[in-house]
Amino acid sequence: MIGGLALPVGRRTSRLRVPVTIVVSSVFILAVVVGAIAGPTFIHTSTSAPNPLSVGTMPSHAHLFGTDELGRDVFARLVAGTTTALTGPLIIAISGFAVSALVGVAAGYFGGALDAVTMRFVDFMFALPALLLAIVIVTVVQGGYWIAVLVLAVLNVQGDIRLVRGAALEQRNLVYVEAARVTGISRFSIMYRHIARNILPILLADFATDFAGALVALAGLAFLGLGAEPGTPDWGLMLTEGQTVLFENPFAALAPGIAIVLLAVSVNLIGDWLYERRASAIGGR
């Protein structure tokens, strides 16, 4: 409808106001990233040495979030856990981004057989309970964190492909694409330079959704003992292990849990915001 007149998306000048929730979310994500990069330089409390004299103590001056079932400092482990919390989800989100940008755009632009095959594949993948499948595969091949990341990366692409393909399909009939075609610009260039750039907000919103989903999924696998090695400071693992001292120091389990929720919510909020901003820029729903 109004799509025919769609302007290129990034009209930033007219929408400078950023909601408070987005600012807060960005600050939190930044804090996690800083924790992952600079954490080891600033926090010298050991994350692995057990201390049988202070097992499951409540938060105190010496231990900000108290200690866990082996007497290790929960805060230090929480900061150390930022690395695995970010790495796996980043890899999964990047692979989703790349695959959907390549395959999704091509399927939407070309249509026909390529599109049909892609969509059948996507429908099939959608019918699978991904996390359940990941649980089984990681168990059967007896893999750890990296196998989990690999499996989830594969089981995650279908949603991305579907969304990006839909967006590319919408763009295909717009005037600028027709103009580009008439001017003799190559199909490759139309797809990956023009269309991909115009649907970039969707790709980014998708990236955010993937990241949050992967964070939760990986934490879930670790929670079942199917991810990071026992003993590593990993949020999902801390959650399981901390359960044993839930009575003495609830923060041992709740702190990593809250960290997972906050990171997932922050990333999702930013993703939703990017998506809606793009939708209103086009004038669609």
Add this chain to the structure above:
Amino acid sequence: MKRQSGLAGYALRRVLLVVPLVLAVTIAVFLLTSLVPGGPVAALIGGHATNTAEVNAIRARYHLNESLVSQYLTWASQVLHGNLGRSIFSSETVASEIRSRLPVTLVLNGVGIFVALLVSVPLGSIAAARRGGLIDRVAVGVGVFLSSAPNFVMAIALVYLFGIRFNILPVEGLGSGLASEAQHLVLPCVVMAVAPLGFMTKIVRASMLEQLEMDYVAFARARGVGRWRLYRAYIVRNALIPIVTASGLLIVTSLTATVFVEDVFGIPGLGQLLVSSVTNSDIPVIQGLVLLVALWVIVANVAIDLVYVAIDPRVSFRRLR
């Protein structure tokens, strides 16, 4: 369009499409044992056999020396007779293990989805009808927060709050007797409902908003169609399609949620069976569960497609794959 032969023909073709899918799934489940490091023998006895005589005995007993195809046929005919093998860990048959744990898992899934729909459909609809209002903001918040919060975190938080802090609800096991069981299932059911509730609120709100912005709504309003009738006969009917699709997805995703919920609350259901078989590398049990889940997913998907037809005869036949 062949509308006449439509519904029955569509249903038949849709059901027939299941056959190759079931075949593929059973082959995949059958091949699961070969994926195990150490091969089928290791999978069947749960570890590496060192005794050659023992290995040979197992190979003979499970027909492992025959061709893969005849192995598959033997296995499949056993499965058809309800014989899924024996658990390495408990020595019970896999079928009886599954049968005794199925009911509680079904209750968790059913109640969870029911409660989620009961809350999310009105909440999402009102949010869309009063866009930008207080209820809308609450709905958006609920949608983002609840659908992002992983169920195992939610479960642990509730265990802490209700089991330890206020100590008003049981948080471990099932108890005995109907009243006690119901009490034990309150928190698990709440956790089961939480994520679908967030997800569905988002979907309902979005699909209602999409309809509200359609031209036909403006026309109907201009024609003087009453508010109630407009919603009931026009908007809800159209908005229902994505809502049904999403609810269908819930049947699949809830199954995963049960694994975590049963693990945290110590409920002896299928999820716990999966976790224990995973920790014990109890491959026969894993095989049985995967098969069950796969069939469940296939049936759910067919059911959704058929419900689709019932709601909206317009799109159905073109959607046939």
